[in-house]
Amino acid sequence: MSSARATSPSIRQRLVLQLVVVAALLSGLLYLSVRTVADAAVETTQDSILGAATTTIADELRGGEDGIEVDIPYTAFSMLGAIGQDRVFYRIMVGNQTVTGYDDLPAPDGTASGLEPRYYSRPFRDVDLRIAAVSRTVLVQGRAVEAVIIVGQTRQGQAAIVANMANRAAALGLGFFVVATLLSILTAGTVLRPINRLAEAVGRRGPQDLRPIHRDAPRELAPFVTALNGFITRLGGALSRTETFIAEAAHHIRTPLATVRAQAEIALRQTNDDATRTALRSVVRAVDASARSAGQLLDHATVVYRTDQRTDERLDLGALTRDIARAFEPTADLREIVIALDVPVDPVQVTGDRLLLESALRNLVDNAIKYADPETQVDIALKLGDGRAEILVCDRGRGLSGVQAQALTKRFQRGENVGDVVGSGLGLTIVNEVAQAAGGSFDIVNRKGGGACATLQLPLS
Amino acid sequence: MRNPAITAVLSGLLICWAAMVAAFEIEEDTLFAGTGTGGELRILSTTDTGIFAPLLRAFQATRPDVSIRYTVASSQEVYRALYDEGAGYDLAISSAMDLQMKLANDGFAQPFRGAAGFDWPAWAHWQDRLFAFAQEPVVLIVSRAGLGDLPLPRTRQDLISLMRDYPDVFTGRIGTYDPTLSGAGYLFATQDARQSDTFWRLAEVMGGMHPRLYSASGAMIADLQAGELVMAYNVLGSYAEARLDADAGDVIVALEDFTLTLLRTALIPQQAPSPELGAAFLGFMLSPAGQQIIETQTGLPAIDESALAAGPHLRPIRLGPGLLVFVDPLKRERFLEEWRAAVQQPSDQP
Structure with missing residues (x-):
């Protein structure tokens, strides 16, 4: 049974998509954090070197009688070349006066400390500088004078290292993403396997398999399995109730009707009053009609029930047809009708529900005898061809009077010319439903020379 | 001066x-x-x-x-x-x-x-x-004729000993750059001083010999060839190589303790x-x-x-920011002052 139901996106797709998105986010985060950490680490290192250089110069400051003396050590600047080839600027100030160096190099905003270098970033000329400032107090002519040593350095070396690290981080993030994606696909498969197994197990079941599902399901699926089992139990219960109801109903309707008919017959024999006899005859006819209607209603209900719950078996359609024809012979004799049977001797194998097929054939033959004129012949033939078995039931009677077969197979629809014949309008409906359930077809047409010809086609097995 | x-x-x-x-x-x-x-x-x-x-x-x-x-x-x-x-x-x-x-x-x-x-x-x-x-290496050039029997110096230490032991051979006949005039001379002197403390002793001993001071290598080489100099210290190797004649007994010495390469x-x-x-x-x-x-x-x-x-x-x-140190005017002033104190002895003063 393939249904073209509109499905929402599969859990697997959704799961993989979400995991991949999470992996992408984490990879991005990994890249950013490595970058940030690398940046901070390199900056700290560079700052330390810059601070060391500044302090080294500060340590060489001397006071004296003539003013401040500075002897910048070679190492102070050469160590700044350790990490990269960066430009270096410096300035030594006493008060607002520049003793030596670049007098436009930005001074720190507050006061520089003598203990720890102060670090800040400023644009200078055409570049951005990282600057360290340290102060020293020296004695000049006996007076304490504060000198500030400022050393600035460009950060191209740092940028190069960070860019290098960022590239590695990007490669790392990409690798992480690829691995995470593969794992996501695997995980989605593993997670969904129990669901798939359960779905397969349920799908494999036959139409009558109403046993509860006893399968180890993950805890998350347990409510679903429990609900499904409850549903199956209720369905089983409802079906058996229907079956019981149909049997009970048949019994409860037919038994009182039979009693009424028997009583009416007895009364008919005992009375001589013509008016009473006429009334009783119509009672008997009405009871017959009711009994027939009730029987067919129950038949129809059985057919409907069994088409949902049918028990297919291999049957010999020939034998079935012969049995039905024989069963109708007494009824036919009453109206002096001859049943002519043309059925092959060899078995004709079809697959179907015995009760349904019997019901269909019974209705066909019953119909034919009912509507045939007295002293005529009803032809029942079983033909084979093209993978199908065809049962033809033809009578000589009033025919269909222009009503189409489709109309006649509707519930409670009878022909316009049925007149005095007792009927419920369910017979052909049952035949049609059985034909459909068995994968066959049904048609009824007028017969040449009067009467009707009904055709029931069934696939051979 | x-x-x-x-x-x-x-x-x-x-x-x-x-x-x-x-x-x-x-x-x-x-x-x-x-x-x-x-x-x-x-x-x-x-x-x-x-x-x-x-x-x-x-x-x-x-x-x-x-x-x-x-x-x-x-x-x-x-x-x-x-x-x-x-x-x-x-x-x-x-x-x-x-x-x-x-x-x-x-x-x-x-x-x-x-x-x-x-x-x-x-x-x-x-x-x-x-x-x-x-x-190019910065070398010592020696006139074999001027040196006579004395051994060729191979290190600065040798050079100092030679000058101390034979002042009469070298007095007034040693040439070197004047760092106050020549940029290259200043660079060589500062790098010498950075490389080794021997430099200051060498400067002092050389100062005792009343050295002739030059602003270009070419002039030193010319004076050596003319016989006016026995030795010239810190001469550009390429110039010496090009002009000195080995047959004439002039020798280029790359000092073994260290030889600056410019x-x-x-x-x-x-x-x-x-x-x-x-x-x-x-x-x-x-x-x-x-x-x-x-x-x-x-x-x-x-x-x-x-x-x-x-x-x-x-x-x-x-090549690096270390070189900037010696361009600092205060540093330069200080260095040249020290150099003058070492090389220009009181007797030099006019």
């Missing part, structure tokens, strides 16, 4: 070009005329025109449309011309690495990317602004009128063909890492 001989040499060399309205002093100015359509490449250099001419001509052979104006000045003047005066040159070549470094550091140089695949040794350039195109550097000034010509010539100098010509025709040793590796006593002067 200035040696009259030096003054004479200097005045001979100094040529003031009326046509050039420049405040800095120019020593030589030569025009290598091309067909004229490709513009004029202006090079400001400390290297003598005679030495550089083969390279200039080779470049002109590849770009005949370009005229080259080659201007020679002292390293201090090259620096001053660019730093203070903003003179319009397309390429600045100097042996004073510290001054070149200062120019590059302070943003007076343009970046040079080079052709695709251009890969210069890390120690021979600073950023993409300052490039070394030649490396890098001649070039940069494209920020205010260059035709920086693309400067870059073209710089690219040519650094190309294998250019390096080949430098090695074989100018007599300057090309950049060669294996040569440095082969001589463990060779100490290349590192």
Whole structure:
């Protein structure tokens, strides 16, 4: 049974998509954090070197009688070349006066400390500088004078290292993403396997398999399995109730009707009053009609029930047809009708529900005898061809009077010319439903020379 | 204090070009005329025109449309011309690495990317602004005749002992750079002092010999050949190699305790009128063909890492911010004061 139901996106797709998105986010985060950490680490290192250089110069400051003396050590600047080839600027100030160096190099905003270098970033000329400032107090002519040593350095070396690290981080993030994606696909498969197994197990079941599902399901699926089992139990219960109801109903309707008919017959024999006899005859006819209607209603209900719950078996359609024809012979004799049977001797194998097929054939033959004129012949033939078995039931009677077969197979629809014949309008409906359930077809047409010809086609097995 | 001989040499060399309205002093100015359509490449250099001419001509052979104006000045003047005066040159070549470094550091140089695949040794350039195109040892030259039977000094220690033991041989007959006048001389002295404490002892002992002070290697070599000097300390190896005659008994000594190796550097000034010509010539100098010509025709040793590796006593002067220290005016003042105190003994004072 393939249904073209509109499905929402599969859990697997959704799961993989979400995991991949999470992996992408984490990879991005990994890249950013490595970058940030690398940046901070390199900056700290560079700052330390810059601070060391500044302090080294500060340590060489001397006071004296003539003013401040500075002897910048070679190492102070050469160590700044350790990490990269960066430009270096410096300035030594006493008060607002520049003793030596670049007098436009930005001074720190507050006061520089003598203990720890102060670090800040400023644009200078055409570049951005990282600057360290340290102060020293020296004695000049006996007076304490504060000198500030400022050393600035460009950060191209740092940028190069960070860019290098960022590239590695990007490669790392990409690798992480690829691995995470593969794992996501695997995980989605593993997670969904129990669901798939359960779905397969349920799908494999036959139409009558109403046993509860006893399968180890993950805890998350347990409510679903429990609900499904409850549903199956209720369905089983409802079906058996229907079956019981149909049997009970048949019994409860037919038994009182039979009693009424028997009583009416007895009364008919005992009375001589013509008016009473006429009334009783119509009672008997009405009871017959009711009994027939009730029987067919129950038949129809059985057919409907069994088409949902049918028990297919291999049957010999020939034998079935012969049995039905024989069963109708007494009824036919009453109206002096001859049943002519043309059925092959060899078995004709079809697959179907015995009760349904019997019901269909019974209705066909019953119909034919009912509507045939007295002293005529009803032809029942079983033909084979093209993978199908065809049962033809033809009578000589009033025919269909222009009503189409489709109309006649509707519930409670009878022909316009049925007149005095007792009927419920369910017979052909049952035949049609059985034909459909068995994968066959049904048609009824007028017969040449009067009467009707009904055709029931069934696939051979 | 200035040696009259030096003054004479200097005045001979100094040529003031009326046509050039420049405040800095120019020593030589030569025009290598091309067909004229490709513009004029202006090079400001400390290297003598005679030495550089083969390279200039080779470049002109590849770009005949370009005229080259080659201007020679002292390293201090090259620096001053660019730093203070903003003179319009397309390429600045100097042996004073510290001054070149200062120019590059302070943003007076343009970046040079080079052709695709251009890969210069890390120690021979600073950023993409300052490039070394030649490396040469700074050597001691000795006149065998002047030295007589005395052994050749192999280290500074030997040199000090020699001078102490035979003052009469060396007094007034030792030459060296005057760091107060020569940029290269200042660089050598500061790097010597940085390398070893022996330098100050050497300076003091040399000071006792009443040394003659020069502002150029050429003059020292000339005086040695003339027999006026027995030894000259800190002479550019390439000049000595080119001019000294081994047959005449003049010897070049690369001192074994350490021998400084100078890098001649070039940069494209920020205010260059035709920086693309400067870059073209710089690219040519650094190309294998250019390096080949430098090695074989100018007599300057090309950049060669294996040569440095082969001589463990060779100490290349590192291009880096360390050089800036000695350009600091206070530092320079202090250093020169110390140097004067060591070299110029009381008897020198007029």
